[in-house]
Amino acid sequence: MAEGVKRRYDSTRRTAQAHENRLRILEAAHALFVAQGYGATTVAEVAAAAGVAPETVYAAFRTKLTLLRRAWDLAVGGDDREVHLLERPELREVFDEPDLRARLARFARVNTAIMQRTAGLRLAVEHAADGDPAAGELLAEIDRARLDAMGVHARAAAATGRLAVPEATCQDVLVATTDGALWRTLVERRGWSDEDYAGWLARLWVATLVEGVDVGE
Incomplete structure (x- = not known):
């Protein structure tokens, strides 16, 4: 039973960490796109600003254009709720x-x-x-x-x-x-x-x- 609780806790923690990573990536992308332009910004720069590996950015968003789209959605709504x-x-x-x-x-x-x-x-x-x-x-x-x-x-x-x-x-x-x-x-x-x-x-x-x-x- 304790092991099951631990697995659920670990899963919840991983989900929360992934969510935090996504928000940091989107906030970093937003700031860099505004400061230096979309074309001049690399995924590696976004990753460095967010404190994650480039592979984490690609795993979460796949392409830089998707990153731009999601950054826009976050900016419009003010948060990442799907409302x-x-x-x-x-x-x-x-x-x-x-x-x-x-x-x-x-x-x-x-x-x-x-x-x-x-x-x-x-x-x-x-x-x-x-x-x-x-x-x-x-x-x-x-x-x-x-x-x-x-x-x-x-x-x-x-x-x-x-x-x-x-x-x-x-x-x-x-x-x-x-x-x-x-x-x-x-x-x-x-x-x-x-x-x-x-x-x-x-x-x-x-x-x-x-x-x-x-x-x-």
Whole structure:
């Protein structure tokens, strides 16, 4: 019986260690892709930064492109749980807010947090896509997923009866303002705080999208 308990303990410990290794590898890959670019980063460098052997990286992810994909997924969600972004608690709270103005303010705060995690990596994917067809496909997938997600937000906004523009226009406005470019410009380059950025984004969305809002408010 004791031997069986020991085997279960060893198995649990190995599983936990493998999970920790994966997270360290993904965090190291993210940092290196942002700092020096996807093309210039080697699996050996990722392994060294994560404190594991290159073979461990290949065993967990097989290819550098898969490593980039999983690093992106981790950055978007903020953790490695297999829960779609729109089903995560912070987004469910956005959709549960009945007042469209308050909802957009909530969404601006959530989106700002996502930009903190993803904007740099998004830029690395864009640069990689210039010369790597597989990275280009990943970028297209990322953009399709964001377009679909903003469509969900736009439909929900329209359902409140307070949307000042057509649903398709709302989707386009959200898509245009959530790819990381604005966050990089205002926060990274111009020195805005994330709090200031989230407040400005909320005001922009409310003024553009909510019916009956005085732009001077």
